[in-house]
Amino acid sequence: MLCPSDAVFARVDKDSSNSKSHCFGDPTMYEKYWQKAGDKTTIVIPGWQSLSYFSDVRNLCWFLEPEFAKEVVRLHKVVGNAITENHHIVVGTGSTQLFQAALYALSSQDASEPISSYPSITDCVKSRLYKWAGDAKRFNKDGPYIELVTSPNNPDGSVRQSVVNRSGGILVHDLAYYWPQYTSITYPADHDLMLFTVSKSTGHAGTRIGWALVKDMEVAKKMTKYIELNTIGVSKDSQLRAAKVLKVVSDSCKPSGSEDECFFEFTNHQMSTRWKQLRMAVQKSGLFSVPELPSQFCTFLGRAFEPQPAFAWLKCEQEIEDCESFLKGNKILTRSGKHFGFSPKYVRISMLDRDENYNLFVQRLSKILS
Amino acid sequence: MLCPSDAVFARVDKDSSNSKSHCFGDPTMYEKYWQKAGDKTTIVIPGWQSLSYFSDVRNLCWFLEPEFAKEVVRLHKVVGNAITENHHIVVGTGSTQLFQAALYALSSQDASEPISSYPSITDCVKSRLYKWAGDAKRFNKDGPYIELVTSPNNPDGSVRQSVVNRSGGILVHDLAYYWPQYTSITYPADHDLMLFTVSKSTGHAGTRIGWALVKDMEVAKKMTKYIELNTIGVSKDSQLRAAKVLKVVSDSCKPSGSEDECFFEFTNHQMSTRWKQLRMAVQKSGLFSVPELPSQFCTFLGRAFEPQPAFAWLKCEQEIEDCESFLKGNKILTRSGKHFGFSPKYVRISMLDRDENYNLFVQRLSKILS
Structure with a gap:
């Protein structure tokens, strides 16, 4: 990527x-x-808005804008590409940050041997917690590992499933391209940890907004912690903008027939x-x-x-x-x-x-x- | 922090x-x-704006919005708290990310012994590149180190200067509070690597926008690389908003006398x-x-x-x-x-x-x- x-x-x-x-x-x-959609997706942010670091102190992910969370749930329901029930939403500065947050959350802090993933991001800070172990198809070591399943796959577009199939593994599903412009939606994904991003779904890469759907509360908490330590949360302006964009997408696909x-x-x-x-x-x-x-x-x-x-x-x-x-x-x-x-x-x-x-x-x- | x-x-x-x-x-x-300033700081972002990952491909920091860079330079000139000439500007998701980028850039990739800084952020990914070595006043090890100078200091507000004063050291100046609401501006800072953030200067913490002024081009390039690997750039929406906020601040302090x-x-x-x-x-x-x-x-x-x-x-x-x-x-x-x-x-x-x-x-x- x-x-x-x-x-x-x-x-x-x-x-x-x-x-x-x-x-x-x-x-x-x-x-x-x-451009065709015109003013519908325009946002207006007054100077005194969103000064605080906090979006919702009652939420596990305290920097998640409630409006953005609401539109994520709605869009997945409209498209039918993922189950949001029984998942916690964690917002990130793009799915790249969320992937690192997932590695941080899933790596056992006490493990003597680090575990695997994407090479360039993973190794960038030479972390002692995890390291890239190569192609999952050729992975045969003992001990804990994290397998990243990208489906549809980048670069070749094929639909993938987990290949390691060994105990001690944790799966991260990168579903950035599991949207109807790229591939057929065949079932609502219901994995433990799924990553999405507006960059690939609506095209708003400049907002740097991604989200994770996470079943395990402790994992969601640790991911939140990583993002707190890494960037003290995620741009509110971009979350508000992404919320508007997702809303307009959902509205445009209403079965009742929208004007767009x-x-x-x-x-x-x-x-x-x-x-x-x-x-x-x-x-x-x-x-x-x-x-x-x-x-x-x-x-x-x-x-x-x-x-x-x-x-x-x-x-x-x-x-x-x-x-x-x-x-x-x-x-x-x-x-x-x-x-x-x-x-x-x-x-x-x-x-x-x-x-x-x-x-x-x-x-x-x-x-x-x- | x-x-x-x-x-x-x-x-x-x-x-x-x-x-x-x-x-x-x-x-x-x-x-x-x-709130008193009213609509002057309001920004309007149409749905088709800022879709690209890129802000300025000719700039070393390719995700830096030119408008934001311009207002950073202008504000430092107006306030007189930092020299921007002969510095590269690197934008970050808050100064927290820039601090990590600085650690990444300043750590010798081949060094066998990691070097020091802020404890919680530094140790969060258990990096093999650097580790927190405690209070600089008590630092007496040989080998490379990074000293963080926070002035005015957090938590006690005192004005600080480098204390280690030993060869092999690199200084990072966190100048988040070097603004006239907190402390007297006594000279324009002209250090090798200075960190600033809108959170503490204008109060817009929710935008998560910080900037670094960096003398050495190679260091600025490596910091840019870290942010690319960490979050593929920085929210454009928030950069545009921060640009507007800095502009209104500079305008309000015009010597000719503004209406505000x-x-x-x-x-x-x-x-x-x-x-x-x-x-x-x-x-x-x-x-x-x-x-x-x-x-x-x-x-x-x-x-x-x-x-x-x-x-x-x-x-x-x-x-x-x-x-x-x-x-x-x-x-x-x-x-x-x-x-x-x-x-x-x-x-x-x-x-x-x-x-x-x-x-x-x-x-x-x-x-x-x-």
Whole structure:
């Protein structure tokens, strides 16, 4: 999910499409919907509001804005992608902070051996509590571990389940992409610890708001504690803004029929168009391939569709060994598979850039060898 | 600076004054000024704004909003409390995150022995990079170290300078309270790494916005990297709001005379009144004492005044050994000196609560033994 900032600057290239969005998957595609929605999502914050550190002292997560919590519950109910009952909500500065909070909460403070997860974030402070132990498929050590299940998966978009299946394990479900624009909603997820973020659901990455649904109260308390120690809570302004955004999304998808197009219908259509364009360009060139993933019935949209992930996991076929360099030579900036533990024959490409950039990318791709 | 959340909840007591503000020094006192200022500080954010992760890709700190950076520079110039020339600005989710970013940046990644700082934050992730080594006055180990200079100091309000004075040391200056409502501005600070926060300067703690002024470009880059790994940047909404707030503060203190009262005149007066009330209550009871700190000339306000810190560092005299418990028995919630490495004869009391709570506190204090 991360892309080193040094690399960002080295790659910023005015003459290339997808210049920085390829890195975090900058979700500027969503601007279109929000521009159409007009003033409905505008927020107004007076100067004397939200001065306090505290949002709700009676809540376990004392920096959680009640309005934001309410809209999280409502949206999951509308979409049917997660069960919020019997879960505590913990808000974070993006799901990145929540992931670290989860590691902190789930690591046994007395364990002599640290336990695993995402490499760059996990190892950034060289913590003695936990360390990245590599791909879960190859994990065979004894002792406690944390398995991160990202479903749909980043980078390849496949639907995942836990693979370690060994005692002493704790699961963290990163469900950032489990929304109807990317993949069919097939069941309401009801895991112990689930992570979500507005960056990928509504496109408001600049707000840095994520949330966790946590069954165990002690784990939720420890996550809250981590965020207290790390940043003394989470921006109230952004929580209030995120609450408004989630409300407008839920309102737009009311069964009674809203005046606006349902946010997920609109964005599912955008993604569908983009994936069709990409598959056509790939077919035309004959040099590339993208994963074919099975169609599934979406309980929310009421129809079946193939996954249309936020990132394209593109493979260079034939004798091209370094796909990133090859595409760079064709003015397409991507992120090599080697950053994700795969072969350099693969690259990851953001599908969430603005129309003009995305169209330029598809044009350039389809012109290669044609 | 921190107060454990478990402790917060244990202490929440509807019948007591200062119930939670005592903990972080919740700056709700400032609501009064901002209510008077009316709509000037109101911000309006449309739904399609700030979707991207990026604020300024040409800036070393790529998530820093240019408008916020501009107002930081202007405010320091207006107040004369810090030199911004030849410093890089790094924005953080409060100064707490920036402090951790500084530790990350200043710790030699190859050092075999970790180095020191604030205990609770530093040790929270049990980092192998650094650890809290106790009070700087008693630090006498060889090898690299980081010294945190908090001036004016928390909890006792005294003006501090580096004390370790040994080679291999790096200084971090926490200048959160170096503003004219708390202490005289005597010179523009020009240190290598200075930390500031809106929580203590304007009272907008809920925005979670702090900034660092950093001389060394490599240190600023590493701090940026830490914040990227920790939270992928800082809320744009809150940065935009903080920019507006700083602008209104600078405008209000224009020499040409603004229609509003200068923010620092107003808040300096508030603090002055509160300290007079406290000293009267302390004198009346005969059971307590507060530090007497020397008056200094303030280059900004153009007059001399005694420090009037954001926290009162109160000592229980005579045979009272546990000041916190004693005051609790009198319905006054405080934080024991033992949390700050001092005797339990001392307590820390927030001076930044709302008028009604502050007045209740002073009333209760002055009634003890009277």
